[in-house]
Amino acid sequence: MSSAIRIKNGKVYDPLNGIDGEIKDICVKDGKIVDSVPDDSPCIDAHGMVVLPGGVDIHCHIAGHKVNMARKFQPESKRHDVSPRVNELRSGTGGSVPSTFTTGYRYATLGYTTAMEAAVPPLGARHTIEELHDTPVIDKGFYILLANNVCLNQLLEKGRMAEFKEAVAWWLNAAKGYGVKLVNPGGDEPWKGNRNSNVHNLDEQIRGFDLTPRKIIKALIDTTNDLGLPHPAHIHCNNLGHSGNYTTTIETMKTAEGRRVHITHIQFHSYGGEVGKNPTSKAKEISDFINNNPNVSADVGQVMFGDATIMTGDAPLTWQLRNMTNKKWINADTECESGCGILPFSYQEHIYTHALQWAIGLELFLMAKDPWRMVLSTDHPNGGSFMNYPKLIRLLMDKQFRKEQAALANQKAINSTSLLDLEREMSMYEIAIISRAAPAKLLGLDNKGHLGVGGDADITLYDDQEDKEAMFNAARYVIKSGRFFIKDYEFCSDYQGRILHVEPEYDRAITQKIKPFFEDYYTIQFENYPVDDSYVHDGEVVPTKSLS
Amino acid sequence: MSGSSKVIENAICTFCGCVCDDIELTVDSGGKHITQAKNACVLGKSWFLEHKVEDFPVALIDGKEASLEEAVYAAAEVLANAKFPTIYGLSDTTCEAQKQAVAIADYLNGNIDTTTSVCHGPTGMAFQGVGESTASLGEIKNRADFVMYWGGNPAEAHPRHFERYAVNPKSPWMPNGKEDRTIAMVDIRPTQSSLIADIFLQIKPGSDFELLWAMRALVKGRALDRTVEERTGISLDRLEALVQQMKDCQFGVLFFGMGLTMTRGRHFNVGALLQLVTDLNDFTHFVSMPTRGHGNVTGADNVVAWQTGYNFGVNFNRGYPRFNPGEFTTADVLGRGEADALCVIASDPGSNFSAKAIEHIKLIPVITLDPKPTVTSQHAKVAFTTATYGINVPGTVYRMDNVPLSLRPAFDSPFPSDEVVLRAIKERICELRGITPNHKPAAA
Ligand code: SF4
Ligand SMILES: [Zn+2]
Numbered sequence: 001m002s003s004a005i006r007i008k009n010g011k012v013y014d015p016l017n018g019i020d021g022e023i024k025d026i027c028v029k030d031g032k033i034v035d036s037v038p039d040d041s042p043c044i045d046a047h048g049m050v051v052l053p054g055g056v057d058i059h060c061h062i063a064g065h066k067v068n069m070a071r072k073f074q075p076e077s078k079r080h081d082v083s084p085r086v087n088e089l090r091s092g093t094g095g096s097v098p099s100t101f102t103t104g105y106r107y108a109t110l111g112y113t114t115a116m117e118a119a120v121p122p123l124g125a126r127h128t129i130e131e132l133h134d135t136p137v138i139d140k141g142f143y144i145l146l147a148n149n150v151c152l153n154q155l156l157e158k159g160r161m162a163e164f165k166e167a168v169a170w171w172l173n174a175a176k177g178y179g180v181k182l183v184n185p186g187g188d189e190p191w192k193g194n195r196n197s198n199v200h201n202l203d204e205q206i207r208g209f210d211l212t213p214r215k216i217i218k219a220l221i222d223t224t225n226d227l228g229l230p231h232p233a234h235i236h237c238n239n240l241g242h243s244g245n246y247t248t249t250i251e252t253m254k255t256a257e258g259r260r261v262h263i264t265h266i267q268f269h270s271y272g273g274e275v276g277k278n279p280t281s282k283a284k285e286i287s288d289f290i291n292n293n294p295n296v297s298a299d300v301g302q303v304m305f306g307d308a309t310i311m312t313g314d315a316p317l318t319w320q321l322r323n324m325t326n327k328k329w330i331n332a333d334t335e336c337e338s339g340c341g342i343l344p345f346s347y348q349e350h351i352y353t354h355a356l357q358w359a360i361g362l363e364l365f366l367m368a369k370d371p372w373r374m375v376l377s378t379d380h381p382n383g384g385s386f387m388n389y390p391k392l393i394r395l396l397m398d399k400q401f402r403k404e405q406a407a408l409a410n411q412k413a414i415n416s417t418s419l420l421d422l423e424r425e426m427s428m429y430e431i432a433i434i435s436r437a438a439p440a441k442l443l444g445l446d447n448k449g450h451l452g453v454g455g456d457a458d459i460t461l462y463d464d465q466e467d468k469e470a471m472f473n474a475a476r477y478v479i480k481s482g483r484f485f486i487k488d489y490e491f492c493s494d495y496q497g498r499i500l501h502v503e504p505e506y507d508r509a510i511t512q513k514i515k516p517f518f519e520d521y522y523t524i525q526f527e528n529y530p531v532d533d534s535y536v537h538d539g540e541v542v543p544t545k546s547l548s
Numbered sequence: 549m550s551g552s553s554k555v556i557e558n559a560i561c562t563f564c565g566c567v568c569d570d571i572e573l574t575v576d577s578g579g580k581h582i583t584q585a586k587n588a589c590v591l592g593k594s595w596f597l598e599h600k601v602e603d604f605p606v607a608l609i610d611g612k613e614a615s616l617e618e619a620v621y622a623a624a625e626v627l628a629n630a631k632f633p634t635i636y637g638l639s640d641t642t643c644e645a646q647k648q649a650v651a652i653a654d655y656l657n658g659n660i661d662t663t664t665s666v667c668h669g670p671t672g673m674a675f676q677g678v679g680e681s682t683a684s685l686g687e688i689k690n691r692a693d694f695v696m697y698w699g700g701n702p703a704e705a706h707p708r709h710f711e712r713y714a715v716n717p718k719s720p721w722m723p724n725g726k727e728d729r730t731i732a733m734v735d736i737r738p739t740q741s742s743l744i745a746d747i748f749l750q751i752k753p754g755s756d757f758e759l760l761w762a763m764r765a766l767v768k769g770r771a772l773d774r775t776v777e778e779r780t781g782i783s784l785d786r787l788e789a790l791v792q793q794m795k796d797c798q799f800g801v802l803f804f805g806m807g808l809t810m811t812r813g814r815h816f817n818v819g820a821l822l823q824l825v826t827d828l829n830d831f832t833h834f835v836s837m838p839t840r841g842h843g844n845v846t847g848a849d850n851v852v853a854w855q856t857g858y859n860f861g862v863n864f865n866r867g868y869p870r871f872n873p874g875e876f877t878t879a880d881v882l883g884r885g886e887a888d889a890l891c892v893i894a895s896d897p898g899s900n901f902s903a904k905a906i907e908h909i910k911l912i913p914v915i916t917l918d919p920k921p922t923v924t925s926q927h928a929k930v931a932f933t934t935a936t937y938g939i940n941v942p943g944t945v946y947r948m949d950n951v952p953l954s955l956r957p958a959f960d961s962p963f964p965s966d967e968v969v970l971r972a973i974k975e976r977i978c979e980l981r982g983i984t985p986n987h988k989p990a991a992a
C-alpha cells in the first residue's frame with residue numbers, strides 16, 4: 001500500500017502559513033506533508049470540505065493516577081455512555097472521564113490529534129505513560145508538577161539557583177515529561193502539614209520554608225526559559241476560583257518580567273469581588289493585561305453547562321468545593337511532590353456563579369486581540385469534557401447562538417458581564433488558530449498545527465456546514481501521521497500515537513545532591529525513580545531551543 | 549555470566565503489597581538460584597530463595613505435554629468457542645500481562661475479574677460511594693503522627709510495613725520515628741501487630757460498622773449513649789478520648805485490612821471508615837489506605853480501570869464494559885454455573901472458591917497460567933508454566949499506594965512470561981474470530 005495521499009479541492013485553513021480558506025492541494029507521504037506526490041497517488045476529493053491541521057489540546061487531564069481514580073470513582077457516569085468495540089478498536093466507557101481507548105478515539109473523532117496531560121507528579125510518571133500508551137491515535141505528552149516539590153523548594157530557599165536549574169532538568173528527564181507545571185505554588189505544605197490550610201498571597205511566607213509563592217513562580221519561569229524548553233512554565237495560579245483572585249493572576253503574570261509564561265484555565269482566575277461573596281467578571285482587566293504583554297499566553301478553561309469532574313493538584317480548592325456541594329470527594333497526597341483533589345461536579349445554567357464562569361470564559365476568548373495567545377480549552381474534565389469543543393466553537397463563531405444560549409442562563413450573572421455587547425464572531429481562520437496553530441506554537445511543536453511541507457501529516461477534514469457544532473462534532477476524514485484513522489466517517493485501523501517528551505541537558509553531578517534527599521524523604525530507591533527508555537519506545541524527543 | 553555470582557541492587561519484592569524496592573539479590577554462579585536477598589523480610593526471603601526453575605513442561609493439554617504453540621492454539625480455541633468465557637486472577641503478574649488479559653476479554657465479549665473481588669472489592673465499592681482521602685506511603689512516613697490499623701495484621705502479612713512506611717521510619721518531620729507517633733490498632737483479638745501499639749481496641753466481632761459510625765458521631769460532636777460499649781466492647785470514655793486524639797493530631801492515617809472488608813457489613817464497613825476519615829478533615833489532615841495483599845493487585849485494579857472504566861467484575865457480553873459486583877465477579881459467575889470456559893492467571897480459585905464454584909470449574913474447560921502447578925491447574929484443559937514476575941520477568945507493578953515501579957528480574961527463565969503467552973492467545977483469538985484491522989484501500 002502506498003503511503004502517499006493527495007487531498008484536492010478542499011478549502012484549506014492553515015494560519016501558520018497564512019492560508020485562509022484557499023482551495024489548495026495537500027500532499028502526504030510517509031507520515032509527513034510534502035510538496036507533491038505522483039499523479040496516480042490515492043486521492044481524496046475534498047470538495048465541500050474544510051481542511052485543517054489536526055487539533056492540539058494544550059491542557060487536559062487524560063492519564064495517570066488522579067485520572068484513573070476519577071474513573072474508578074464514577075461508575076454512575078459510565079453506565080449510560082458506552083463505547084462499543086469496533087472490530088480491533090477497543091471498547092470503553094465515557095462520562096466526563098472516559099477510559100483510555102475511548103479518550104483517544106473520541107479526541108480523534110473530533111479531529112484532535114495531539115493532547116497534553118497537564119498535571120503529573122513525577123513519582124506517578126510511569127503510570128501516566130502506561131495509560132498514554134493505551135490512549136490511541138493522538139500524540140501526547142505531560143507536564144510534571146514542580147511548584148510544591150520539597151527538594152526543589154529547599155534548594156530555592158537556600159538560593160542555590162544553579163543546582164535548582166540542574167535539578168529541574170534532571171526531573172524532566174527522569175519523568176520523561178514535556179513541560180513544567182505549577183499548581184497553587186506553595187499551597188501543599190500548609191495543606192498537608194497544617195490542618196488543610198492554604199496560602200493566599202504571592203508574598204506570604206510558606207510554612208516550613210523561607211520562601212514565598214512568588215519566589216517559586218519566578219524561579220520556575222526563569223528556569224524553563226533558561227533551559228530553552230519548547231513550552232514555558234505552565235501555571236495554575238494561586239487562589240483558583242476565589243472571588244477577587246484576578247489580582248493574584250495579574251501579579252503572577254507580572255512576576256514573569258517579560259519572559260515567556262503560560263497561564264492555564266485563566267477563566268477560573270479572572271474574578272472580582274470579595275472573598276466569600278459572589279464573584280464578578282474581571283475578564284476585561286485580564287484581557288487588557290494579556291493584550292499588552294506579548295510574553296504571556298493563556299488557555300481559557302471554558303466552563304460548559306452539564307457534568308464535569310473537578311480534578312486538580314489544588315487539593316484545598318477541591319476541599320472547599322466539597323464543603324459547598326457535600327458530594328463524594330477524593331484527596332490524594334503524593335510524597336514531596338503534590339496534592340490532588342477530585343470531585344464530581346455539574347455546571348448549571350440557573351446558578352449565578354456557574355453562569356458567570358461560562359460568560360467570563362467567552363468574554364476572554366472574544367476580548368483577546370491576539371488569538372495566538374488565548375487558546376481553546378475546557379481544562380477537560382474540570383470545566384467540562386473535551387467533547388464540548390464543537391459546541392464551544394459554535395458559541396464563538398455564531399453570535400445568534402451565543403445570545404440564545406445566554407438567554408437560558410442566570411440573567412443576573414450574564415448581565416453583570418459584557419458578553420451580550422460582544423458582537424465578535426470568530427472566523428474559521430481564527431478557530432484554526434485557537435484550536436490548532438496557536439497551541440502547537442505555544443508548545444514549541446514545530447511539526448504540528450500546520451499543513452506546510454515537513455509538518456506531521458495530522459490532518460482533519462470536515463464537511464463545510466452552517467451549524468459549526470454539527471460540523472466539528474464528526475470529522476469526515478482524520479489522517480494521523482499520514483495514515484487514515486477515520487475515512488468517510490468510519491474508523492479504519494488503529495494507531496498508537498507517540499509520547500512527546502523533552503531531554504534538557506544537565507550536569508550529572510546533580511544526582512549526587514538529589515540522592516541523599518530521596519533517602520530522607522522518599523519511600524522508593526533513588527535508582528528506581530527515573531522512568532527508563534523502554535517506556536517511551538515509540539517516543540519523540542522534542543528539542544530544547546537555543547535562547548532567544 | 550557463569551563462574552561468578554551476580555548482584556542485583558534495588559530489586560523489587562512482589563510477595564506482598566508493600567512492594568519493597570530496596571532488596572539486594574545475589575544470584576549464584578549457575579545463574580539459576582538466588583542465594584541472598586538482603587533487606588527482605590522473612591516472607592520476602594522465602595519468596596526469593598525458594599524460587600527454583602523446575603523441570604516442568606512448558607504446557608500440558610489434557611495433562612499431556614505439549615509445545616507452547618500447540619497450547620496457545622488449544623487455549624485460543626477453547627476461549628473463542630465459548631459463549632461466556634471468564635478471565636480471572638491477575639494480581640500476581642505484571643501490568644503488561646494484565647493489559648493483554650483485558651484485551652482478550654474485550655475481543656471475546658467475555659468477562660474479566662481480578663482477585664480484588666475476593667479481598668478489597670468492597671473497598672472499591674465503598675470508594676465509589678463516598679470517595680477517600682489518601683496519600684502515598686512516603687507522605688505517611690514523613691508526616692503521620694497518628695497511625696491506626698483496623699482489621700489487619702501487618703506484622704505478619706506485610707512484615708516491613710511498620711519499618712519502611714508507617715511506624716518506625718524517621719523523617720525530617722518525625723525525627724524520633726516511632727516516638728513521635730501514636731500507634732493504634734483495632735482488631736477482634738490481640739495479634740503480633742497489636743503488641744507494638746500504644747492503643748489497642750479489642751472490639752466485638754462484627755461490630756466494626758457500629759464502632760465506626762459511633763466515632764463519626766463523636767467527630768461531629770453528636771451525643772452518644774453508653775450502650776456503645778455493650779455493642780462494640782469499647783467504652784464511651786475510651787472512644788471519646790480516642791476521637792479527640794484523632795482530631796488533635798497533625799497528620800493522621802487509618803490503614804485497613806480484610807478484617808474490615810470480608811466481615812459482616814463489608815462495603816458498609818469500608819464506607820463508614822472512609823467517611824470517618826473525610827469527616828476528620830474538618831479538623832486536621834487525615835488519610836486512609838487499604839493494605840493490599842498481592843504484589844500487583846493494585847496494578848490489576850489500575851489496568852482494568854483505565855481500559856474499561858471499572859476496576860473489577862467487568863463484563864463485555866454486549867460489546868462494551870459493564871460493571872456489577874455480585875453479577876460479574878468470578879465467584880458468582882462460577883457459583884451460578886454461568887461461565888462455559890475459564891482462564892486463570894496467577895491464581896488458584898480451585899483451592900479457595902466456594903464448593904459450588906469449584907464444582908462448576910470441574911465441569912468447564914479451564915486454562916491456567918502459573919509458574920507452578922496449582923489445584924486449579926490439575927483439572928486444566930490447557931496448563932501453561934510461565935516465568936515468575938519480578939524474579940524472571942521485567943515489567944511494571946503498583947505498590948498498595950498506587951506508586952508504580954519497574955521490576956528488576958534476577959535471571960532468565962526457560963518459560964515464557966504471562967504477557968507473551970496471553971499476547972499469543974489474543975492474536976490467535978483475533979484470527980479465529982476474524983478480528984483484523986479494517987484495512988481499506990487508501991483512496992476514498
Ligand atoms: S514486606 Fe512484603 S514486599 Fe517487603 S520484603 Fe516482605 S514480603 Fe517482600
Ligand atoms: Zn487542569
